[in-house]
Amino acid sequence: xxxxxxxxxxxxxxxxxxxxxxxxxxxxxxxxxxxxxxxxxxxxxxxxxxxxxxxxxxxxxxxxxxxxxxxxxxxxxxxxxxxxxxxxxxxxxxxxxxxxxxxxxxxxxxxxxxxxxxxxxxxxxxxxxxxxxxxxxxxxxxxxxxxxxxxxxxxxxxxxxxxxxxxxxxxxxxxxxxxxxxxxxxxxxxxxxxxxxxxxxxxxxxxxxxxxxxxxxxxxxxxxxxxxxxxxxxxxxxxxxxxxxxxxxxxxxxxxxxxxxxxxxxxxxxxxxxxxxxxxxxxxxxxxxxxxxxxxxxxxxxxxxxxxxxxxxxxxxxxxxxxxxxxxxxxxxxxx
Amino acid sequence: xxxxxxxxxxxxxxxxxxxxxxxxxxxxxxxxxxxxxxxxxxxxxxxxxxxxxxxxxxxxxxxxxxxxxxxxxxxxxxxxxxxxxxxxxx
Numbered sequence: 551x552x553x554x555x556x557x558x559x560x561x562x563x564x565x566x567x568x569x570x571x572x573x574x575x576x577x578x579x580x581x582x583x584x585x586x587x588x589x590x591x592x593x594x595x596x597x598x599x600x601x602x603x604x605x606x607x608x609x610x611x612x613x614x615x616x617x618x619x620x621x622x623x624x625x626x627x628x629x630x631x632x633x634x635x636x637x638x639x640x641x642x643x644x645x646x647x648x649x650x651x652x653x654x655x656x657x658x659x660x661x662x663x664x665x666x667x668x669x670x671x672x673x674x675x676x677x678x679x680x681x682x683x684x685x686x687x688x689x690x691x692x693x694x695x696x697x698x699x700x701x702x703x704x705x706x707x708x709x710x711x712x713x714x715x716x717x718x719x720x721x722x723x724x725x726x727x728x729x730x731x732x733x734x735x736x737x738x739x740x741x742x743x744x745x746x747x748x749x750x751x752x753x754x755x756x757x758x759x760x761x762x763x764x765x766x767x768x769x770x771x772x773x774x775x776x777x778x779x780x781x782x783x784x785x786x787x788x789x790x791x792x793x794x795x796x797x798x799x800x801x802x803x804x805x806x807x808x809x810x811x812x813x814x815x816x817x818x819x820x821x822x823x824x825x826x827x828x829x830x831x832x833x834x835x836x837x838x839x840x841x842x843x844x845x846x847x848x849x850x851x852x853x854x855x856x857x858x859x860x861x862x863x864x865x866x867x868x869x870x871x872x873x874x875x876x877x878x879x880x881x882x883x884x885x886x
Numbered sequence: 887x888x889x890x891x892x893x894x895x896x897x898x899x900x901x902x903x904x905x906x907x908x909x910x911x912x913x914x915x916x917x918x919x920x921x922x923x924x925x926x927x928x929x930x931x932x933x934x935x936x937x938x939x940x941x942x943x944x945x946x947x948x949x950x951x952x953x954x955x956x957x958x959x960x961x962x963x964x965x966x967x968x969x970x971x972x973x974x975x976x
Binding site: 767792813817820826857863 | 949974
């Protein structure tokens, strides 16, 4: 039987080809194919064949399932989990200066900084929470930020939307956000998408980034971003708040439960308007940005499989475990 | 035996604004029933037809009770129970 193997992102460069057809014995498993590739595949790819590699058979993310039987005609797609620093030019003197204080972080250093520079992150929306995520990521030197948020600034946004300005009331939010981010760090590319997340745009928007900061005030938008991120193997950090409470979790497709495991359906009665302080939004936004930096740079431990729940009213913080819902319609391939 | 139940902000209107309510019982169900007797309005926020609502998760310490023995999960002195509803504020 014959299958097609596709190499994406840096793997394509390492392999020197985008795809190839491979003849296999009938009954060959995914694990055997990967072992074959490591031994006899294109030179340069073996370093990528780690447990972190995202492996799709057709549309299914299957990389933990090495026993999966392959069939004639299968298309196996191999995607490195995150843009690496390898193809990024070395840091300039200006960048070394700008990022000096974080370059002192030992397990981050030059490699981590170059990974950030090579990376792109979708932030939606970019109000109280997303604005802070974007601000912290711009400061840290993420190369490209895709901001998705529709509409004009209102007076009652200003207690928390820190990228905005009083003079901008009644004007579109996005150009104000982009200006503030580039005032801080002109080298960050800011892509402005004057839309909120919808079923029509989510695949395309998630498709052009490495990671997603999920900061929308509506469950529908969050669950759409979650489904697209899982389908495309992109990391997602969900940042949520209510009054003085925060919730934060990280979704690493193939490795962790997803948002739909936690909340399989939209809660009725959730309203877009809710009580909150700007400092609460900035807290969860900063924590979310740190998760994204860790994921991209490969630092520390993320909240994958955990949710941080914090109550700023008494400054209590707890981490609870999230398990994969066996019938999750988003991340459980058997249920799809 | 007294066990602390953490009440999420959106439900504190039903517990006289208390963030933590002490309750007693031998299972999670017993604890929540006794919470509901003390603060009747909260029961309808947590349960629907005797089941925990789909967008509310109940944790015993840091474990989701859905992956323990659900409402029949036994509790012991010193345990903490958290009611965590879906929140989307952004």
